[in-house]
Amino acid sequence: MSNAAALDMPHATRDVVASVRNVTKVYRLGGEDVHALAGVSIDFHQGDFVAIMGSSGSGKSTLLNLLGCLDRPTTGQYFLGGNDVATLDDESLSRVRGRYLGFVFQSYNLIQQLSVVENIAVPLAYQRPINPDGPDLCLRLAKLVGLSGRLGHRPNQLSGGQQQRVAIARALVNNPHVILADEPTGNLDTATSIEIMDLLDALNNAGRTIVMVTHEPDIAARAKTVISLRDGKIASITQNDKADG
Amino acid sequence: MNLFQQLQLGFRSLLLHKLRSALAVLGILIGVTAVIWLVALGEGVSYQAQQQIKNLGATSVIVRTVKPTEETNREAGSRSGISYGLLREDYDRILANVPTITKAMPMREINREVRNGEFALDATLVGCTPDYFDINRLAIDRGRPLSAADMEYLDNVAVLAFEVAQKLFPIEDPLGRAVQIGEEFYVVIGVAEQRTASAAIGGSLAARQYDKDVYIPLSTFRARIGDQVITVRGGTFQNETIELNQITAVVNDMKAVDSSADIIRDLLSRYHKSIDYAVVVPKELLEQAETMRTMFNVLLLLIAGISLLVGGIGIMNIMLATVTERTREIGIRRALGATKGEIVQQFLWETVVLSGTGGLLGVAVGFLCGPTVTLVRTTIAELFPEVWRTLPPNIRDLEPLLAPWSIAAAFGISVGVGIIFGIYPAQRAANMDPIEALRHE
DSSP, X not given: OOSHXXXXXXXXXXXXXXXXXXXXXXXXXXXXXXXXXXXXXXXXXXXXXXXXXXXXXXXXXXXXXXXXXXXXXXXXXXXETTEEOTTOOHHHHXXXXXXXXXXXXXXXXXXXXXXXXXXXXXXXXXXXXXXXXXXXXXXXXXXXXXOGGGTTOXXXXXXXXXXXXHHHXXXXXXXXXXXEEESTTTTSOHHHHHHHHHHHHHHHHTTOEEEEEOSOHHHHTTSSEEEEEETTEEEEEEEOOOTTO | OOHHHHHHHHHHHHHTTHHHHHHHHHHHHHHHHHHHHHHHHHHHHHHHHHHHHHHHOTTEEEEEEXXXXXXXXXXXXXXXXXXXXXXXXXXXXXXXXXXXEEXXXXXXXXXXXXXXXXXXXXXXXXXXXXXXXXXXXXXXXXXXXXXXXXXXXXXXXXXXXXXXXXXXXXXXXXXXXXXXXXXXXXXXXXXXXXXXXXXXXXXXXXXXXOTTEEEEEHHHHHHHTOSEEEEEETTEEEEXXXXXXXXXXXXXXXXXXXXXXXXXXXXXXXXXXXXXXXXXXXXXXXXXXXXXXXXXXXXXXXXXXXXXXXXXXXXXXXXXXXXXXXXXXXXXXXXXXXXXXXXXXXHHHHHHHHHHHHHHHHHHHHTTHHHHHHHHHHHHHHHOHHHHHHSOHHHHTOOOOOOHXXXXXXXXXXXXXXXHHHHHHHHHHHTSOHHHHHHOO
């Protein structure tokens, strides 16, 4: 199971929501080319829960940045929402992020001067056309992540776990094709980590596609598929045996 | 985001740093207030000047006697003294040769002591015709002006300026009483109304103070005082002969003023060997004053513009600090779908909120210009009455005039300054790499 085709097989009937084809990323560092990604191809299907693992320098952050449309590959293609977004300009990439992607970060990345409900609403400000049900949706999502009692609180009045719940609600507000989570439990204690992973699990069970970068094996074990990267290439793809898979 | 949300977001971000934002607002406020106040003061000064010039009469041409320079005196003069200035013949010639002139008023003036018993005053004795009061728009407070009959019979009658009447007759009614001028007594037939000094623009016409005047018929002046003026200066007698000090000609039409002035100049130059007269056209003064006003306004706007520029730099400074501080927020917003343009917009709205607030407050303070000037004036008059009395009447009576255009311009410029000085910080925010920005601590 060392190629992308193998990953496809169990899910052949489900829609591909995102797909990278032979992407490479080359940085120039001190006059030397660094191959952060050296030809990676993966398909992500509706309802996938993929954990990307790898040691530092393996290219997992680079891959996540490409998947998040925060960066463009040097070569290769990236299909998202039916279009190749690898060559889009900056403005179109912003629109793609706003429409198809939800982000969950290690350090939550909430805007400090905004309340819980306002933080959840931030992506809606950049949606075109404007979602008329936005305010209502934000309240429903706050309830979904268990924070309906703290709508007016500021991030610094919340615990780490609560802040990450706000971030997850924010990642859902634009109804994204893929949720990208970058070490979502990296700043949390074990008990809270389990709570957050339970929440992600529940979202996945409800049909959300989640791609998560982590270096913790027990967190990666909660995903359905674990992709290991080494030196900018896929080293292994493992299917976890999950009853609900 | 709609306009309201943008503004709200801007206000909230700025309220995070109240002192910093307040200082930036203060910079713009001072600039806007400076524009409005300076323009209001400038307008006040020019309004005053225009009123004074209008009092001279926009349709009149004034010809004044000017004492020639010493050298020309020596050449032209004889041992018995010098003779210069406008002649009664000039008056006749002007009336006869300039068809556009409807009336002309000759005038003679000299400084003399005027006395009522123990009350005495150095006054300006003005010999004039009855037209004087009409042409100079000098109203009579009590009694009557000079009449044609007074002229004809060389009556010893006088009309006193308001202040002269007050000084010479502090208690009694001056009407019907006599004042002494030299050896002669004159019956007071009228008292003029109070009148502020007229303009002194253009150099050829000194500011005319009306408050020391005593008016007598020109014919009486000639008969009792004569044309010769003998003064003692440095131990020697100086003998000057002057027939008329001023001729005021009124033209029938505003458009004919310039051409009439030209004819008068022409006429005078033909009969006067030296330039011992000056032709003053109040309409030209009015135009000059207009030009001066424009120049003054440009200068004021320049000064005010500089202060707004400084305010703008202040805004740019705090916005650059803000952008650096909020790098993380910029990264978050970019990741969540904000385009560069939307980031630029967000920060521009913040600077516009800053400068707009400064602008609005500046306009509000601008409206306080009038009360402030009144306050300063009364304060100076109360605390330093000596200083107050030495101030020229132009300054004592100055009323600032708020110019609506300056309010609109100042506010507009302040918002413009916000946009111009906000663009660079906003661009800097937008051009950040979102990956780097998200990593920023």
